[in-house]
Amino acid sequence: MLAADKALEEDLFVSFPFAAYIPKTVTLKPRAGNPPPRLQETAAGLLNSIGLANHGIEAFIRDDLPRLEPMPVPVIASIAGERTEDYGRCAAMLDSRAEVAALELNVSCPNVELDGRALGLDPEKTRQATVLARQATSKFLIVKLTPNVTDIVEIAAAAVDGGADCVSLINTVHGMALDRFSLKPVLGHVTGGLSGPAIKPVALRAVFLVSRELDVPVIGMGGVTTAQDALEFMAAGATAVAVGTASFRDPLVAAAMASELGRLIKEHGIGSAGELIGVAH
Amino acid sequence: MDAGLIPAELLQCAVVESRQVGAYRLISFVAPQIANLAHPGQFLMIRLAGSELDPLLPRPMGIHNVESDLVTMLIDPVGKGTARLAAAGIGDRVSVLGPLGMGFRLEGDAPAVLVGGGIGISPLKLLARALAAGGREVRCLLGFRTRKEAVATELFSGVRIDVITEDGSIGRLGLVSDPLPGCLAREPGKPAPEIFACGPSPMLAAIARIARECGNLAQVSVESHMACGIGSCQGCVIRGAGGYLRVCSDGPVFDVEDISWQ
Incomplete structure (x- = not known):
């Protein structure tokens, strides 16, 4: 992911270092997001509790999609629901939009209360949300999963059973930080989601297990910071790799990673990126 | 000028100056792209270049000064990221993105009262220069915990300065806001003073x-x-009068009434 912000827009549109672009998740109604503070850096990690702050899907379609149209790569719209039905309604609204190449169903935001729990913690709710989206659109459907579950393979299988073409994992890991002086929670939302290099082993395991059991492509993410990380995620079974937090560290890191990845694949004597996928199995 | 629409640069720059200024560290690097674009109150995302993962992210820091091609930052080493930057020696490389954000608006001809607290004095240097260059009357109230931090007032030579310390070890005893009301009276024939803090x-x-x-x-x-x-x-949002405000792109400089102070 990278921000299509004015400040960097021109550079990125010329040399966009990714194969696809996923803007921030949108919801049916606008959301102000969680109370600040929303960020805290931890050891090799970043805690956030943004809370899906966004201006709603109508404004996304009206204001953002036209701006994203000149992107040199496919745009994947990410949607989240406060209830299961929202996924069907949002998918229907995006179905006719040519600018949207695929849909990501974010069922895994840890900072949004849905009966106190992310929908993606429950296999049946995950399946239902996917079914509703599947009925509303013929677009390629990606379901983004949370690692905060006992058995992520069970949730992934439910998404595929509901009609997902692909699963994307992992979203952030539940976490919190205390203020070193007051010993009270730092984040306004008290708890948040951890990203960055600290969660890479958690993500790698999830990608490995899900891709071994299921017959759909997996998009791997969670702490991908170097080309070596990308290499390992693909070896663990990811067909594509996403970069989030590392882009905050270096907005152009993915371009360097992509060229370095090609060199690493050759160095390992592997014929192509396709042959790399799942060699760890 | 709409500072937020100025294109930002992502650069790696070698540190050419690194010295202690009391409790703070001053570092400079050559970055003509940033020096040419920088507006007072704008900031950089800056970190020591390299593959170290802890600290992970760059830190936002106000631009202290620019002189031709040289960009100068003032660092208070309070945490991991700032301590690593403060330890940067000459020849070490820093990764910088900027200039970013909406800086101070310089329009008008009211006398300017600049108020800085601790490391918050840093962006006031470039601001004081720009205001003075625009013909504004400038005075600075610079507040610190102790005389150790107050050494940084030497960076403000040529500007009218009042120093305030919380322990009274130098200058006036108290908080930097204490003498402010006495600086705000409107003088005959001039607009009421404007505060920059x-x-x-x-x-x-x-x-x-x-x-x-x-x-x-x-x-x-x-x-x-x-x-x-x-x-x-x-x-990075804070509570604004009409909803959340992004410090990085709506600010970091705000009109005081746009922020919710509850």
């Missing part, structure tokens, strides 16, 4: 109260933890 939240809240009571305009530069620095991630 940067410092910790309690200081800015006190300044907001004083500005309201005395009826002066005030711009304040706010601090927040950031991840992207360019308005995308929504991580």
